[in-house]
Amino acid sequence: MAAAPRWRERLFALYFLSHVPVTLLIDLQPLLPAGVCPPALAELLQWYTAAFRDPLMLQPPEWFKAFIYCEAFLQLPFFPVAGYAFLKGGCKWIRTPAIIYSTHVATTLLPILAHILFHDFSKSEHSGPQTPRERLTLLSIYLPYLLVPLLILYTMLRSPHYNQADKRKRK
Numbered sequence: 001m002a003a004a005p006r007w008r009e010r011l012f013a014l015y016f017l018s019h020v021p022v023t024l025l026i027d028l029q030p031l032l033p034a035g036v037c038p039p040a041l042a043e044l045l046q047w048y049t050a051a052f053r054d055p056l057m058l059q060p061p062e063w064f065k066a067f068i069y070c071e072a073f074l075q076l077p078f079f080p081v082a083g084y085a086f087l088k089g090g091c092k093w094i095r096t097p098a099i100i101y102s103t104h105v106a107t108t109l110l111p112i113l114a115h116i117l118f119h120d121f122s123k124s125e126h127s128g129p130q131t132p133r134e135r136l137t138l139l140s141i142y143l144p145y146l147l148v149p150l151l152i153l154y155t156m157l158r159s160p161h162y163n164q165a166d167k168r169k170r171k
Contacts, residue, residue: 013087019075028072029057055125059125063111078097
């Protein structure tokens, strides 16, 4: 049985392990009361939102907050587990959790990307993308969080290494 390409497992490990500090230091800030974050982290978020015109992170709508809560309580505990599995390589037990994770994340990214592309940000309290170029720039920040989970899903479903159903059929 062929192993999953090692470059994909390394990419997935990097994706999950790098997600831990990003989630803890940046993504969870909108859920915290003002003044709780160290000033340097709050300034980093301010810089990011100004540079990429991302008002979702400064004043998130309730639906976006729901996604951040999912990231905090469902995804964050999974990141080190998945990072370990893909860094070690060949861990077939990660298949089902990775399918659940990737499906969940891909589903949450669709409304975020649609919001970035189609929302009228002129009425937002914080400056959002106005031009097509600004929208595409912001989209480029979020897009990897759709594409990598889709690659994870594809790998878990199609790779003979992770697809244990194929193994049972061949016996």
